[in-house]
Amino acid sequence: MDVITKSHIYGETRCWIYSVEWQKRGLPHAHILIWLKDKxxxxxxxxxxxxxxxxPDQDPGLFEIITKNMIHGPCGPLNPNSPCMKDRKCTKKYPREFIQERYFTADNAEERAANPPNTTLTAFFLLCQQDAFARTLLYPEVPKYYTWNTSRKVFCKRKQGAAVPGGDxxxxxxxxxxxxxHPNNDECYYLRLLLHTVRGPTSFTDLKTSLRNLWGSMSTAWSA
Incomplete structure (x- = not known):
């Protein structure tokens, strides 16, 4: 942190916050958020x-650290016994195509808006449309009874655990x-409150419907 906050490698800092995490695949790492005086x-x-x-000639120490610890592989045909390999393929999808840059244009922005990615929330809506038991649940209760399939982007019924009386x-x-x-992000804030209150919603529209009225925003739906 001294390199960032005292040496000012990104510029003069106004404030900062960080959180250190320990995860299965590596040593402790930190998520760092800094505010700069000049944006x-x-x-x-x-x-x-x-x-x-x-x-490697200018900074051999950093070169060794990065090439040893921060590069995936080798895997694939070069090392079929790598821990990431399954069915002769890399589970992390390497090697990946090199992308020089990412950008939005008017055309692909419209396409992304028209075809938003599936999320756990939209998958919850779909689950409630198809599953009677799911319609009895609040959004935070779903992981107790369902697991998330990352590749298919769907919730699946748990195969282990205590049987629920009257259900499968x-x-x-x-x-x-x-x-x-944060409450300042009012629509997302009230969306979160509704997800802790409304059981079995089938869509964003359903969440905003209260007393048979469709309200114009999450905040007005919550107030109703």
Whole structure:
């Protein structure tokens, strides 16, 4: 943190916060959020963020650290016994196609808006449309009875756990957590409140429907 906050490698800092985490696949790492006195503009991002391999002659120590610890593989035909391999394929989908840059145009922005990605929330809506038991649940209660299939983007009934009387589902001790939202982000904040209150919603429209009225926003639906 001293390199960032005292040496000012990104510029003078106003404040900062960080959280250290321990995960299965590696040693402790930190999520760091900093506020700069002078904001960085999108055109300047490449000057402060990069994924380049350091020059081994100029910085041999950093070169060794990055090439040893921060590069995936080798896997595939070069190392079929790598832990990431399953059915002769890399489960992390390497090697990946190199992408020089990502950008939005008027055309692909419209396409992305018209075809938004499936999320756990939209999958919950679909589950409630198809599953009578799911319609009795609040969104945070779903992980207790269903598991998330990452590749298919759907919830599946648990196969292990205690049988639920009168249903064909099983219950576990799993807990669900919904992301916290600051009240200033009012629509997302009230969406979160509704997800903790409304059982079995089938869509965003359903969430905004109260007393047989469709309200114009999540906040007005909550107030109703």
């Amino acid at each position: 960085i503009h999108p055109t300047e991002i490449d000057s402060v963020i990069s994924a380049e391999i350091p020059n 589902v099983r219950a576990s001790d799993a807990l669900g957590r919904v992301y916290t939202v």
